[in-house]
Amino acid sequence: MSRKLGYTAVLLGLLIAPFALYPVLLMKILCFALFACAFNLLIGFTGLLSFGHAAFFGGAAYITGHALKLWGLPFELGILTGTLFAALVGWVIGGLAIRRQGIYFTMITLALAQMLFFVFLQAPFTGGEDGLQSIPRGYLLGVIDLRNDLTMYYVVLAIMVLSFALIVRVIHSPFGQVLKAVRENEPRATSLGYEVARYKSLAFVLSAALAGLAGSVKAVVLGFGTLTDVHWSMSGLVVLMTLVGGMGTLFGPVLGAIIIIALENKLGDVGAWLAQVTAVEWFNTLGESVTMITGLIFVICVLAFRRGIIGELVARLR
Amino acid sequence: MEIFGIPLAAFLGQLLLGLVNGSFYAMLSLGLAVIFGLLNVINFAHGALYMMGAFLAWMGLQYFGISYWVMLLLAPLMIALFGMVIERSMLRWLYQLDHLYGLLLTFGITLIIEGVFRSFYGVSGQPFAVPPQLAGATDLGFMMLPIYRAWVVVASLVVCLVTWFVIEKTRLGAYLRAGTENPRMVEAFGINVPLMVTLTYGFGVALAAFAGVLAAPVLQVSPLMGSNLIVTIFAVVVIGGMGSILGSIVTGLALGVIEGLTKVFYPELSSTVVFIIMAIVLLVRPAGLFGREK
Amino acid sequence: MTLALEIKGLQAWYGESHILHDMNLSVAQGEVVTLLGRNGAGRTTTLRAIMGLTGRRSGSIKINGIETIALPTHRIAHFGIGYCPEERAIFSSLSAEENLMLPPTLTAGGMSVDEIYQMFPNLEERRLSQGTRLSGGEQQMLAVARILRTGAKLLLLDEISEGLAPVIVQALSRMISTLKAKGYTIVMVEQNFRFAAPLADRFYVIEHGHVVAQFNANELSTKTDELNELLGV
Numbered sequence: 001m002s003r004k005l006g007y008t009a010v011l012l013g014l015l016i017a018p019f020a021l022y023p024v025l026l027m028k029i030l031c032f033a034l035f036a037c038a039f040n041l042l043i044g045f046t047g048l049l050s051f052g053h054a055a056f057f058g059g060a061a062y063i064t065g066h067a068l069k070l071w072g073l074p075f076e077l078g079i080l081t082g083t084l085f086a087a088l089v090g091w092v093i094g095g096l097a098i099r100r101q102g103i104y105f106t107m108i109t110l111a112l113a114q115m116l117f118f119v120f121l122q123a124p125f126t127g128g129e130d131g132l133q134s135i136p137r138g139y140l141l142g143v144i145d146l147r148n149d150l151t152m153y154y155v156v157l158a159i160m161v162l163s164f165a166l167i168v169r170v171i172h173s174p175f176g177q178v179l180k181a182v183r184e185n186e187p188r189a190t191s192l193g194y195e196v197a198r199y200k201s202l203a204f205v206l207s208a209a210l211a212g213l214a215g216s217v218k219a220v221v222l223g224f225g226t227l228t229d230v231h232w233s234m235s236g237l238v239v240l241m242t243l244v245g246g247m248g249t250l251f252g253p254v255l256g257a258i259i260i261i262a263l264e265n266k267l268g269d270v271g272a273w274l275a276q277v278t279a280v281e282w283f284n285t286l287g288e289s290v291t292m293i294t295g296l297i298f299v300i301c302v303l304a305f306r307r308g309i310i311g312e313l314v315a316r317l318r
Numbered sequence: 319m320e321i322f323g324i325p326l327a328a329f330l331g332q333l334l335l336g337l338v339n340g341s342f343y344a345m346l347s348l349g350l351a352v353i354f355g356l357l358n359v360i361n362f363a364h365g366a367l368y369m370m371g372a373f374l375a376w377m378g379l380q381y382f383g384i385s386y387w388v389m390l391l392l393a394p395l396m397i398a399l400f401g402m403v404i405e406r407s408m409l410r411w412l413y414q415l416d417h418l419y420g421l422l423l424t425f426g427i428t429l430i431i432e433g434v435f436r437s438f439y440g441v442s443g444q445p446f447a448v449p450p451q452l453a454g455a456t457d458l459g460f461m462m463l464p465i466y467r468a469w470v471v472v473a474s475l476v477v478c479l480v481t482w483f484v485i486e487k488t489r490l491g492a493y494l495r496a497g498t499e500n501p502r503m504v505e506a507f508g509i510n511v512p513l514m515v516t517l518t519y520g521f522g523v524a525l526a527a528f529a530g531v532l533a534a535p536v537l538q539v540s541p542l543m544g545s546n547l548i549v550t551i552f553a554v555v556v557i558g559g560m561g562s563i564l565g566s567i568v569t570g571l572a573l574g575v576i577e578g579l580t581k582v583f584y585p586e587l588s589s590t591v592v593f594i595i596m597a598i599v600l601l602v603r604p605a606g607l608f609g610r611e612k
Numbered sequence: 613m614t615l616a617l618e619i620k621g622l623q624a625w626y627g628e629s630h631i632l633h634d635m636n637l638s639v640a641q642g643e644v645v646t647l648l649g650r651n652g653a654g655r656t657t658t659l660r661a662i663m664g665l666t667g668r669r670s671g672s673i674k675i676n677g678i679e680t681i682a683l684p685t686h687r688i689a690h691f692g693i694g695y696c697p698e699e700r701a702i703f704s705s706l707s708a709e710e711n712l713m714l715p716p717t718l719t720a721g722g723m724s725v726d727e728i729y730q731m732f733p734n735l736e737e738r739r740l741s742q743g744t745r746l747s748g749g750e751q752q753m754l755a756v757a758r759i760l761r762t763g764a765k766l767l768l769l770d771e772i773s774e775g776l777a778p779v780i781v782q783a784l785s786r787m788i789s790t791l792k793a794k795g796y797t798i799v800m801v802e803q804n805f806r807f808a809a810p811l812a813d814r815f816y817v818i819e820h821g822h823v824v825a826q827f828n829a830n831e832l833s834t835k836t837d838e839l840n841e842l843l844g845v
Contacts, residue, residue, distance in 0.1 A: 049418045096597055099604040103360050103417045104556060108600065111553040115593035122586060232549065236425060243422070282437070292433020298426025302419050303408060492714055495705040503701040506663050507715035507762070508689030 014157055023149040024221065029261050030160045031218035036241040036253030037167055038210035043239075044248030045171055046203045047183030049106045051235050052093060052113025053211050056086040058229030059116060060212030061219035062126050065135040068220065070125070075138045075146060079159075079216045086212020087205050089116065094204030098197055110232060117230045131226035135219055146220070156217055163210055168250065170206065179203055211238075233291070240294055243301050246308030255309055264290055324582055330461040336578015337571065338467050338536060341474030342529050344570030346551045348478055349525035351560040352485070355498040356518045359409060359420030365548030366431040367523045369541060371397050371530025373435060376446050376539045386449040390531050397527035398520035405519040410512070428545070435541035443538025470532050477528060478567045485563055494518065553596045559609020569607060614677040616641045616766050616797040617662070622671035622681075624661040624821075631657045632821040635671070639766075644788070644798045646808040648843060649818035655801040656698055658818070659768045662799075663695050664688050675766070691766070692719050694759025698770040698801075702743040702751045709739035711754055715762045722763030731787065732757055749780040756787070766797045773807045781807060805843075817842050 017026055035057055042048045064082030067073045073081065097108040120126045127133065137146035146152045170176050178199050181189045190196050219225045228234060237260065245256025267290060275283035301308070307315055320326065346364060353361045374393040378384035384392070404427060412419045452466040485491035497504045497511055505511045530543075537543055558569030573592050581588040599607065615638050622635035631654050639645045647655040660666050662673055664685040673681050675691045689695075694715075702711055712728070712735065729736035732753045738746055746754060752772055759767060773781045781804070788798065788811050802808035808815075809832060817825040817839070825842060827835050 049421075051421075096600045099600050100556070103421060106418065106421060107360065107552040107556055108596070111549055111556065111593050111596055114549040114553075115590045118589040118593075122589075232545075236429070239422065239425075289433045289437050291429050291436060295426045295429025295431075295433055298429065299408065299423060302423045302426060303411060306415075306419065489713065492706055492710045496703045496714055499703050499705055500701055502665055502685070503697065503703075504714075505685040506665060506689060506695045506697075508686055508718060509716065510686045512684075512686075 011161070014161075015154075018150055018153045023153040025261075025265070027153055027156045027221045028218065029258055030156055031214045031221065032238075032241065032257040032261055033254040034160050034163055034214040034217075035211050035238050036245065036257045037164060038207045038214060039238045040242045040247060040249075040253040041167060041170070041210070042203060042207040043242060044252075045176065045183060046179045046200060047186075048200060048204070049239075050097075050109040050204070050207070051106050051232065051239065052109035052111075052116075053208075053238050054230050054232060054234035055093065055113035055116040056090055056208040056211040057215035057218075057238070058225065058227075058231075058234060059089055059120070059215070060086040061215040061225035061229050062120060062132055064216035065132040065219045065225045066125055068138060069132070069135050074142060075140050075220065078138075078220070079213065082216030082219070083209050083213045086215070087209035090205045090208020090212075091201070094201050094208070098200050098204070110235070113230075113235060114232060117227070117232070120230050121227060126225070126227070129227065131224050132219075133224050135223050135225065137220055137223070152221065156221060159213070159217060163213060167210070171250070175199070175202070236298075237294065240298055240301075242308075243306075244297065244308055246311035246314070249308070249310040249314060252308050252310035259309075260294075263293070267293060322583065327461040329582060332578050332582045333575065334463070334467055334471070334578075336575040336581075337471045338574070339577060340571040340574020341471050341478075342533060342547070342570075343551065343554050343574050344478055344567045345474050345525050345529040346547065347554045347558065347566045347570045348481060348563065349522035350551060350555055351558075351563065351566045352481075352494075352525075353519055353522035354560050356494060356501075356515055357405075357409070357413070357420070358417055359412070359424065360417070360552075361519075361522065362421055362424035362548065363404075363427045363431065364424075364523065364526050364551065365544030365546075366428040367397050367401065367544070368526040368530040368533070368547065369435070369539075369544035370400070370431060371527025372446075372534040372537075372539045372543060373439075373530075373541075374527070375531040375534045376444055379446070380444075386531070386535075390528070393531050394524035394527040398524040401523035402516050402520040405516050409519070410515075428548075432541050432545060439541055441540060441542055443540035443543070446534040446539050448535040466535055470536065473532060474529070477525070481525070482563045482567065550592055553592045555606075557592075557596050557599045557606060559606020561606075562608040565606075565608025613641055615639060615674070616643070616676060617799065618672070618674040618677075619658075619662070620672040620674075622658075622661060622669065622673060624657055624666040624670075625668045626657075627667055630821075631666070632661060634822050635661075635818075636823055637816050637826075639797055639799055641797055642792075642795045643813045644792050644800065644811055645814050645816065646800045646802055646812040647816050647818055648802070648805070648808070648839075650843060651803075653818045654821040655818050656770055657821070659695065659770055659799065659801060660697075662688070662768060663693070689715075689764075690718055692764050693766045693768060694762055694764030695768045696755045696759055696770060696772060698774070700751050700755040702746070702754055704742060704744040706743050707739065708735060708741050708743050708746055708750075708754060711743045712739070712758045712761065715758050717762055719763040719765070721765070723757075723760045725761065728757045728761060749776045752776060752780070752784070756784075760791075765795070766799075767791070768799050770801045771803060772800070773802065773804045785811065 039053050042050050060082035063085040064078045067081045068078040093109060093112045096112060097105045100108060121128060137152065140146055140155055144151060146155065178189065178194055182196055182199060186196055215229060241256035241260045242253045244259055245254065246252025271283050275281060346368060350361055350364050353359060371393045374396060375386060375389040378389045378392065379386065408423060409420065412423060448466045452469050455462045455464045485494055493504065493509055493514060497514055501511045554570050554573055557573065558565045560566065577588055577591055580591045617639040619635055619637050622632055624632035635658060647658060649655050657666060661669055664683065669681055671681060672679060675693065678691065680688050680691065706714065734750050735754055735757060738750060756772060772784055785807060791798065792811065800808060800812065812829060814828050815826060816823050819842070825838065
């Protein structure tokens with residue numbers, strides 16, 4: 001009962017949020033929240049660490065952007081194209097990576113994603129270093145004008161809520177239970193007769209598709225797609241969001257996304273304040289040093305805070 | 319004279335460059351494999367420490383006038399010490415946990431190191447002059463041989479082979495091999511395995527730093543030089559498998575040469591050929607070419 | 613004279629599993645002591661606890677009078693202990709000779725390589741082979757030989773007769789008699805009662821992680837019924 005109340009409260013909050021905060025920022029957060037939730041499906045519930053999720057996120061962004069800009073597809077078809085692309089790439093990468101266990105799996109996802117990065121770097125349609133600009137928002141179902149930020153926000157919110165509901169559904173389904181079994185004790189799951197490779201592959205494709213959905217929507221919201229979206233630093237960023245929020249929890253990745261994006265936005269201000277207070281000029285560069293701060297948070301989390309915020313809360317409340 | 323439509327001198331030049339890159343691949347994947355064998359940790363920071371080695375050489379020359387030759391010995395030593403501090407203070411708390419935390423920690427350390435260097439030096443490269451004793455080229459008749467590049471290949475091969483010899487043929491190496499297999503038993507014999515682990519990590523990253531100093535005059539010394547390289551090293555390691563020292567060396571060199579040749583004949587493919595080979599190896603021989611399933 | 617080994621109130625865990633509960637035993641210099649008991653009683657764990665190879669330990673373990681409960685494993689070996697584990701732990705990435713030479717010399721007075729090859733000529737013949745390519749019996753001999761080389765005078769032997777051909781078991785029996793005559797102190801875990809009985813001075817019976825009975829060699833004949841009950845399936 002309290003859970004339903006909680007969900008409703010959050011939903012209400014999300015519905016009125018754009019009247020208090022910038023809709024574009026909120027949409028960006030929603031996209032990354034979905035990205036992190038999609039990633040969490042793989043690490044938190046199946047126990048597979050993918051270090052190449054940027055390939056799906058950024059790749060779908062490029063494909064959707066291209067579809068909307070050059071092929072003139074309507075919004076819904078553009079998003080679908082991007083998502084399907086991500087699912088396909090996920091099927092290929094997942095299929096190759098699953099052939100090895102443990103840390104090798106992770107290295108393979110990273111390497112294959114890097115390969116895709118180089119492909120996008122060299123492909124003319126992506127615009128290389130400049131990125132794919134001026135992606136049109138168009139109309140939803142031919143009638144709803146998405147150029148209005150507020151309208152766009154509610155469309156994005158609907159997509160995100162539905163996707164989140166899908167993830168929750170999957171996790172609590174029999175399929176999700178098998179995934180958890182694979183995470184806990186893979187040999188046992190195999191001995192019970194489950195074709196573990198197929199389950200892993202399915203989970204991977206689903207995770208990739210949802211990550212792709214997040215990337216596609218982000219491309220339309222912001223109007224551009226860049227190489228940053230397919231670089232391994234983006235893969236690392238989504239790992240961090242999930243780690244900070246809490247791997248294997250439902251809301252952890254969402255919280256992590258909010259925190260990390262807020263941090264990114266505010267880092268310049270924090271740096272300027274620190275420079276003022278300590279008179280150390282170097283702090284002024286902090287805004288540029290997202291990399292370093294990200295790394296610091298990583299190190300602290302891995303050493304002292306592995307369960308993440310939601311994970312810690314859940315553990316304390318027991 | 320031409321080979322497949324390319325002038326011989328140009329072909330051999332690219333081949334040499336491929337060998338140079340292959341030397342770096344070999345040394346870096348060797349260090350990564352040695353660390354992984356004993357610590358069960360994939361040291362993501364390997365690229366960043368290679369970059370630090372190059373930067374230390376540059377800073378030594380730029381700020382203190384210390385020669386390349388001294389830095390060739392000093393930089394690996396300093397990075398070894400730095401690495402050992404990292405291992406003692408942070409890495410060792412993670413050995414009981416899932417392997418992925420070691421990767422995440424070293425990933426975080428990579429970001430910190432790169433972030434710090436970027437904040438001071440931006441992303442552009444600093445030039446580093448070839449030391450005068452190795453400058454220039456000799457005319458072999460069929461090609462001009464840049465002396466420095468030949469030096470890089472020779473020095474790397476020597477270091478790799480000495481490492482191989484120490485690990486496979488000496489008593490010290492026996493401790494490392496036994497420790498990789500069953501560290502508790504080696505401890506029961508009275509060997510300070512935790513110390514051996516620390517020293518091994520130091521040695522592995524020292525190899526990376528040594529490669530960095532060698533690389534400084536060839537590539538530009540930039541804070542990003544490590545991250546450009548590390549993912550390729552992962553692919554090399556997956557292709558070769560991490561069970562065999564000699565395997566890592568051979569795979570690294572071979573892939574460098576293949577990449578170099580690809581640059582000559584199919585330049586568009588050159589940045590991805592290593593990953594394509596990795597994909598093929600995964601389909602055909604998942605354990606890696608020289609791998610012993612761990 | 614100080615006891616070679618004195619254990620008082622020893623508790624030991626593997627993670628959450630509490631294996632040894634209030635373990636007490638002592639071994640005098642030059643004694644051969646056998647730990648008997650059913651599988652899972654905690655005999656191997658006792659040996660491992662002495663070496664510091666279990667999880668958490670509490671209580672007291674004194675080796676030659678010196679408290680070692682808080683020491684890390686690699687320091688414990690230097691008290692002159694040689695540990696021969698049940699799984700033999702021959703390293704596959706080392707040759708037989710490398711396996712033999714691996715443990716560092718702890719004190720003077722260990723057997724020389726020549727003496728060892730005289731006692732185990734098979735090991736010399738196969739010394740360049742990969743350690744794990746040796747037969748079960750040869751691996752067992754190698755496992756014991758390598759700790760003899762170190763000068764260790766207190767030997768912890770875990771099931772060394774297990775799975776070996778009778779003629780090899782006899783050779784091992786002779787070897788232990790020789791070592792005993794030389795003044796070695798030996799703690800043996802043995803399922804094979806017929807192997808252990810003629811060699812041991814004293815016996816401990818262990819159950820559920822503590823000692824339930826102990827007796828001397830000369831009490832054996834009178835205790836057979838009790839023993840059968842304790843060890844019977």
